[in-house]
């Protein structure tokens with residue numbers, strides 16, 4: 004007891020001491036930052052440039068110098084708490100991007116950081132985020148001080164982990180806000196208490212729109228990881244909406260391996276004289292030097308054979324396989340899984356439930372396996388540094404996409420390998436990669452070792468109808484994806500051998516691809532001479548016609564306004580991307596309708612060919628009713644009820660006639676309603692009578708101790724004075740409907756004895772006939 008006050012005062016003194024040390028540290032940091040401010044006497048906006056390779060450093064007397072060549076974190080003006088956390092995590096030496104950007108970021112400047120994949124960009128922005136709040140002595144009551152935005156949920160989760168590592172000894176509260184999590188209500192209750200948010204754009208916007216009192220007016224730092232992707236058209240609307248709710252006076256940092264320099268983009272974020280730090284701009288290659296990259300030509304109809312052979316030849320590796328659409332990922336995963344290659348297979352795409360996505364992601368981090376994925380896994384993910392191979396089975400949509408995909412291997416100091424499959428019509432991609440300083444080696448596959456898989460797939464598809472459906476959908480989505488690609492010098496859907504491709508997937512017939520037919524039709528209608536002209540001039544692939552281009556652009560715009568993952572374009576990104584949050588009801592419906600038009604993923608069986616296809620107008624306003632006639636033609640609303648046809652459009656009738664018509668309709672409906680009510684009463688009365696009779700019969704049986712055993716399971720169950728099972732009573736009583744309430748025994752005998760099997764069959768056929776008429 005006596006010791007208590009003593010220890011209390013001791014701990015109080017300790018706290019006081021720690022606090023004063025912290026304040027000293029903060030004032031030292033502020034001093035340093037002050038010393039870094041632009042010279043106000045000359046040009047107030049000019050930034051003091053740091054010389055190459057000369058970030059700040061800590062001098063022997065403990066003060067900071069702007070221009071000493073710091074290579075270790077310990078030489079930076081960082082708080083002790085951050086330093087301790089970095090030390091604990093084993094981070095000692097800085098990577099190039101960290102050395103170059105941290106000094107700028109720590110003194111509050113806006114930063115545009117670019118560095119190769121796997122080079123440590125995450126720490127380059129997480130450290131300043133934590134340090135800024137520490138310096139401002141941020142507390143729980145101060146609300147949201149920093150926001151880090153990521154394009155995908157998995158990446159957001161990963162960034163959150165790094166934040167937890169760096170902020171381990173700080174007292175900030177941080178939250179991971181991503182779509183697909185069910186606890187949004189709980190999130191809403193607690194989000195106002197958070198100091199640092201790591202989020203995807205959709206979820207952040209949801210909180211901005213829906214959470215009472217949620218505000219970010221005190222925001223100090225905004226970070227966009229994979230900035231070029233977030234500034235892309237797919238996130239345009241949500242990002243604009245987010246930025247409009249943030250204070251203009253803040254520090255903003257953008258990081259990516261493929262950084263944007265677009266003035267428009269930067270203007271959208273109101274960056275103030277940002278420091279553009281691109282540490283590898285002068286490097287020989289745009290990709291990590293420890294990455295061996297190869298490319299080979301694979302005809303489309305041999306792609307699956309090649310992929311299967313590759314997987315079979317690398318059973319002890321961790322392999323990431325990129326495909327362009329969710330449906331393909333699903334199909335290849337399901338089909339290969341059934342063929343049991345001898346290595347665990349997994350799949351990851353944006354249409355999976357969030358929980359499963361997280362599980363798959365962490366399983367793949369731990370286990371040697373093959374992960375089939377869309378571009379949802381292309382950016383930022385750091386699968387425990389140990390992916391051996393990145394296989395791009397489908398060509399990426401552009402060079403940036405390629406760089407991010409291959410960047411999932413050869414991270415930090417480790418090595419890795421990648422292979423890109425290109426169809427003969429996509430070979431232009433090689434020139435583009437080389438022009439962007441991607442050192443890629445063209446190799447020839449050893450065809451002798453190719454293990455054809457198409458035959459196996461055919462028999463699988465015969466056995467599993469759901470797989471056949473999936474194959475058809477995957478086929479159509481792939482063709483559609485090529486059709487809407489922007490870069491027509493690489494992607495030309497007309498050059499693809501569609502029949503052979505369908506056959507290689509094991510499909511018995513080529514699914515109907517309406518948009519390709521349309522395209523071909525249009526090409527022909529342009530006139531042979533102009534097509535010939537285009538073909539002969541200069542060996543370049545024929546350019547798009549104006550109309551075609553307009554159509555493709557329209558499709559892309561319509562599609563890209565929605566999150567790409569939702570549309571399965573390249574399914575990129577969260578594509579998440581936050582489909583449930585970003586879409587207004589209208590766009591959501593439009594998306595569905597569009598997929599009706601594109602995705603007629605029906606196997607062209609004889610039956611479906613005969614059917615006349617329904618034409619659904621995708622541009623009709625949401626909520627309008629469409630009525631189809633027997634042939635599948637659309638009729639004006641209520642026309643069917645009125646017995647009207649297309650020519651007799653109600654909208655053309657004048658007001659009086661229309662009113663009269665509606666009056667007549669109302670009267671008719673009231674009559675029908677009356678009849679319905681009478682019938683319903685009758686039906687209910689019958690039911691009650693039947694139930695009463697059943698009950699009576701049941702009691703009678705019990706009283707009589709009937710030996711009758713309808714279950715046919717022997718006398719014991721029926722004769723022990725026990726009540727027969729209710730289900731049995733109901734089974735027999737159903738037949739009472741036809742019989743007008745005859746006794747159970749009699750009914751049973753009617754069914755069993757009085758009609759022969761042949762008679763029963765004839766009766767059933769008659770009934771069926773009557774139903775079809």
Ligand SMILES: Nc1ncnc2c1ncn2[C@@H]1O[C@H](COP(=O)(O)OP(=O)(O)OP(=O)(O)O)[C@@H](O)[C@H]1O
Nearest residue numbers: 096097098120121122123124125126260383385415
């Ligand atoms: N200073 C460091 N010392 C040791 N390891 C580091 C250091 N900085 C980063 N790393 C490690 O390097 C790996 C890659 O880092 P990070 O994920 O930040 O790369 P990135 O540049 O953001 O890549 P991407 O462009 O693909 O998003 C991570 O495993 C990280 O832990």
